[in-house]
Structures are given as structure tokens and as C-alpha cells.
Amino acid sequence: QANAPAQQPSTLPVRPGLEGFEPYGAPQLALPVLLNVNENPHPPSNAVVADIAAAVAEAAHGLNRYPDREFLDLRRDLADYLHVESGIDVLPPEQIWAANGSNEVMLHLLQAFGGPGRTVLSFAPTYSMYPEYARDTLTGWVAGRREDDFTLDVDHALAQLAEHRPAVVLLASPNNPTGTALPLATIEAIADAAATSGPPGPDGGPTASVVVVDEAYAEFRRTGTPSALTLLDRYPHLAVSRTMSKAFGLAGARVGYLAADRAVVDVLRVVRLPYHLSAVTQAVARAALRHRGALMSQVATLRDERDALVEWLRGQGLTVADSDANFVLFGPFDNRDAVWQGLVERGVLIRVVGPPGWLRVSIGTGEEMAAFRTALQEVLGL
């Protein structure tokens, strides 16, 4: 195995806390049906590819120079997209931030607001990278709980804020791996309490907890679930992150972004590496944003496919978490690894993730979902 960790004891001065960790990531297997990392199954069309290629060619003429460090044009384009997608006013570029995937946006947030002696609070089960951002920024990690149906109990959340005084609260909505979207009222209640629930300030006075709503899957939400973006003008300590990796179908380009008060963004600008967004990345993202209609044309189909899958799985007698995302968590299985392996043997890759007994499947094309259904019926003997 090319990437197997070295077996020899090392004399390297590895930082305490990193011992025994493996690099994060789902198995990458070359199977015909890939439903394991919540990608959009539809590649960009030839027209979109041609425009992206032309934009990259133009950027290539200037690659002897460092890129635009502040990427204001991209930030303007992202603000325009959020205005159209979520119905909020067009935010000034100073209220938008972007990085190499929303993973890097989150890392910037914890670099800016976390750190030794501070705590980040989230509610499990949730995205398994969150504790890794905490580890990498030497921030304490606290996971409150979700209910059996993966919703969030507001009283529990507020009690956790009061107990831990977190510098950052991470709320994924829709949540990965469960697909659960948070009602706006829940986010409001947490944001209200968070105004004074942060760690003690330099003078001992109250500070806010920064509330981060991770909306990586927001475009897949069922109609009637408004985005937390609509709350931004009421909460200076709220940040809403998004990504081009999912609905936008651009996971390979690595572009994530957030919207927040300008003061939040200004601290992120302090911790980012200089020129962190390459000229190529900026060109690709801007070209793709011009084609947002085409790139996202399948979102409605994917939603329908998801709802049909939830119904079908329930029809098979399985338990399925309500999903507002492009994936579905289902179970329970006494031996989920065996189910996963059985699917792999039939050419279908899904993900072993979530509480014991559950599996997660991403929504693919109609054909891919048919292949998944057939394989699952065979594996379970249905």
C-alpha cells in the first residue's frame, strides 16, 4: 500500500496530540458507482468546460505574478450568487471570504477565533472533520448531543453554551452525515444566547461565541427551509459558510466561502496564508459562477431522487433520517461493514459513517441509484 503509514518507531518530534492519527478521508476505490463523498454526479457540460478552460488560459498568461490577494472580483461574484440563491441583499465583498474548500474556510475560522484555552462546540453526530480542525488549531473540542431523530434540542444547546463558553459554535445545516436541517428558530435561539456566551474578554467582560452555520448542502434543502444567511444582518457574530463542491458540482476546484460581518472577515484575512487562492482557482470559480444555471440545473432532479430514495428505503423496512441534503443516512444494520462490503463487491461505493449501525449513501444519477437499489436488495436478501 503506497500510503500505508511507516511502521518503524520514529524519533521525529511529532506534536503531542497527533500520535496515532491517520490522514482523514474516505476510501478512494475505482468502482463504477461512486456514492460515498456527496459529490454532484453530473460533470460540467462541454460549454462550461470550454469557458473554464478559456478563463484558465487567460489567467495562465499572468502566472509569473502572484494572484490578487484580496480576490475582490470573486467575492463580488459570490455575493451576487448568494443574493440570487437566497434572496438576501447583495453583500459588499468585504463581507465575503473564500478559500480552498469550505474546509479551509473553517480552519481559518478556528485559527482566528479558537486556539489554546478556547473551546469549539458542536453537536454530534456531525461532520467528522470538525474535531480535526479543533485538533489542528489546538482548540478544545466539545460535542453536545442530537436527539434520536438527529434534531437539536434548543434547551440542551443553550445549556452547553452556558457550561462551556465556547469561542466558536459549529452548526451544520443540513448536517452531515444525517441530512438534518436546523429550523431558523433554533439558529436564532443559539445566536441570541451566543451574543454573550463566549470566553471572558481581555478585561474579564463578556464576549460573543462566533456561531458558524455550515451550509455546505444548503442548495438541496427542501423548500420552506430558509438559509441562515437571512439572519446575518441581525447577528454580527454569525458566519454562514457555503461551498462550490456540492450543488455546484465543482468539488475538484476546491472553492468554499462564507458570508459574515465585515469584522469577522477581517480577522480571517489576518490568519490566511498570503495568496492562498491561486489565480487558476479564482479564474475557474468565476467562470463557473457565470454558468451557475447550467451547473445547478440538476439540483431539483437530485432532490427528487433523494426523496424517492428515502421513500423506497422506508418501504424496504429500513429506518431513514429525514434529509435536506444530497445524501441519506439509513440503517440500522448489525454489521454495517458487511453491508458496505457487499455493495463494494457489486460495484457500488457508499460510506460507513455516523452512529453505529448506520450507512450513508450520496444521491447520484437515476441510473446510479437504480444500481444501488438492486445491489442493496441483493446484499440484504430483500
Ligand code: PMP
Ligand atoms: N462541511 C460539510 C458539512 C461537509 O460535508 C463538507 C464536505 N464533505 C465540507 C464542509 C467541506 O467541503 P469542501 O471543503 O469541499 O468545501
